[in-house]
Amino acid sequence: MSSLAGKTALVTGASRGIGRGIAMRLARDGALVGVHYGSNEAAAKETLADIDRAGGRGFLVHAELGVPGDADRFWAGVDAGLAESGAGAGVDIIVNNAAVGASSDFQGVTPEEFDRLYAVNVKAPYFIVRQGVGRLRDGGRVINISSGVTRIAEPRVMAYGLTKGAVEVFTHTLAKELGPRGITVNSVAPGIIETDNTATQFTTPEAWAAAAAYSVFNRVGQPADIADIVAFLASEDSRWVTGHLIDATGGSLLGV
Template identity: 60%
Template structure:
């Protein structure tokens, strides 16, 4: 087990069944938190994460939360409420990580209204209402961590709507920090670059040329791993980050400097 700075804490991680979300859930567990692993469709993957955490001595439970439709936040928290009593009798949460998101986006010429609405519904509207619904459960001194993207600060016309959603998420983070500061709640964004996850597998893995190009974007000369992001999130969730709020933490490995 790693350093245990989150003992007695409860964390909700959306998109927690794979990739960055899975790495965050597992890191939180190693640090002592009980983790609610929220997933959209892949039940098998979510329960694999939960079982792995439990086998390593941690506490976790899975809950289904398909985002992108009206009422999704209420459904997520209803699923949370139905299970949290086994772990935290008061039904509270200490850490909310809005990690779930979709990258489906096109350039300006080909993006449809339906695609635009979908990416904004999952990447912006869902986190907004997850936080709104969750505030009554979030303890004073809690943490809100939104997973943004380096695409919010770089011109990437080929994924124009996706980048716009992450810019909106960063603005949401800034306003949360101001509004919730009196309760001792911090709100920060973490902005990864290219990370070796299933989402990028189709073009990255097994393609030496693509991997070399992705690595060349980083000042550190390699492709990022989910754990690289999870460790930053774990810091922001800890008491060590109590004086950091309203910030976008670059997690791109120094990409495009």
């Protein structure tokens, strides 16, 4: 029997990149997966189709994050998807993956962009979980996707890094809040991962080689590298791990 058979998982930002990899892995392990997306419906449908083709089960959840009422719309979409899937009202796993990145450095970030970063990357997961704790079953899992830039100083994405630092505080504090119910809360901090976003940043072989050189393995990470860690944290095997941050940067800049 698959390790997540009979479980329901929700993955925000699951239409592309790391979120897509996580959604597909959790579905492969037997979970019914809520595939959340904000704007790219076509990509979300592709993720769901890939889950279906692999023998998994899922449903779409549409809610733009970072705007008033986003958590309400998110949970309304979850409730509708669960009802259509014939599943119970409860959920077992919440993966807060959706995020936006900074487009400017320390000097260039505007107050409006700063507010947008916090609205999507911090406020949205906070209230999604807060509204969802009544639906989250005892023994459940909350997994927050952070970033290696909370450890590795990158001034060009400072504002983004601040939001992920807040996510890490949210993680270990929420772990204490939900611990009495047997719910674990952990963070995963990816490094450079090959996605459609990074493809626009590293456009030459030299740029990819430089990105790979950050890791002690001399390669750029793949979404599956993160999804496999999330799958462990979602499973019963991780029951004694909570309030923890897993560095998933491939040993980037160790000793620097």
